[in-house]
Amino acid sequence: MSSHSPKTALVTGASSGIGRASAEALARAGFTVFGTSRKPSGTAPSEVTMLACDVTDDGSVAALVSQVLARTGRIDVLVNNAGVGMFGGAEESSAAQVQHLYDVNLFGVVRVINAVRTG
Template identity: 65%
Template sequence: MSTSQPKTAIVTGASSGIGLATARALSDAGYRVFGTSRRATSLPGGAVTMLTCDITDEASVAALVERVRDETGRIDLLVNNAGFGISGGAEESSVAQAKDLFDVNLFGVIRTTRAVLPAMRAAGSGRIVNISSVLGLMPAPYMALYAASKHALEGYSESLDHEVRGQGIRIVLVEPAYTRTAFDQNQVAPDAKLDLYAQARADAERTLRTVMATADAPEVVARIVVAAATATAPRRRYTAGKVARQVSLLRRFAPAGLFDKSLRKQMGLAG
């Protein structure tokens, strides 16, 4: 394989937000980038090749990976970014709705990861960057299912990193806090709403809209992804943005009772 051949990257959920910014940043860093979205789309400039892929469909994922390998002969980097959230009390979502969320946020990652690992193993190198969240390391009232999916992603990623490190492959987590994307607008409403949660749900959604006004730009996260992808000896976790760093430090070092009290105060929760 020619050493002058550019490295190949796949970025899921690349049509907007963090995924789009990441795809463009990786292209600027010299990668040949393939972005994915569920529906056919194209990006101006031609720096990123957009392909359709449904990460909840194993055949669709397999077809994506096969096409990239056919075109480039290699897969050096996978960025698992696609995901969505549900805003509401955990009790307000049916098990079916919870499964739908996990099918994208966790099992979608597992599908794409399993699909690229053979190519990376054959090459003796590879990097998988999973976009997690600070909600993967702290509670998230009225976003419990999203937080649960990110907690699961963190456990999966760190465990898998130990399994494949000897094969020359590393798994890295990037943990943003609030990021200026359409995430808050695209959150799914719970499918089994209860009146007793109506006010708290509305308050939580209003708080999210407020913090989004001053949230980090997606390019902040994209720069961290590039750093995680290109580091010779990557860390297992990278926070993205000032708020994410602060939350990570507080979660790690603040007494549990103090952290709990601060969280409830910020969320306006009684008791």
């Protein structure tokens, strides 16, 4: 890989909102950008390569990182943006709902960081 190759950015949760805006901004800045969502659709920005990834699944995260590294040989920037929200009080939420929230918003971040770090 040439030292003049564009840097590579990986943005989780890039299908909409802040993740999409981040992916678009990185692409405009000259990065090769890979965005993720659980189910990539055809509505992704043309300059962003969308890939499927479920941050709650170790195998899905490992496959994502392997795919990006196989294509570019590097990941220079990671934007961990995938996330879910939950409305309602604790007394209205099941333990499974709260566990899913943490699995995406906390443990998902850890999964992706560790996968990128160990490549």
